[in-house]
Amino acid sequence: MDDRETARARARTLIERGTGPRLAERKLAAQGIADQDARSAVDEAKGEAGEDELAARALQRRLRGRTPRDEKEKRRLLRALIAKGHRPGAAARALGMEWEGDDG
Secondary structure, eight states, rough: OOOHHHHHHHHHHHHHOOOOHHHHHHHHHHHTHHHHHHHHHHHHHHHOOOOHHHHHHHHHHHHOOOOOSSHHHHHHHHHHHHOOOTTHHHHHHHHTTOOSSSOO
């Protein structure tokens, strides 16, 4: 198995488990995968899904079909999605929250 195959398999696993694309790329690079191979593998793993859709999928995976109980839980989930590498704006939109900060 070469680096590209390894990168594709690992990227699929990371994206399916709710890791955001930016963090997935960094994790692959930390494992010694070339930056270009990591980027290509993540792009392939996320398919046509955009940042908002990936954040919504990660949220649903975390909630397992239920809805957040209150604003405190929404804030906790927002922090968790951001920590998983999702852009803050995408994470907020997945939760139905307004986001006015930097989306870096």
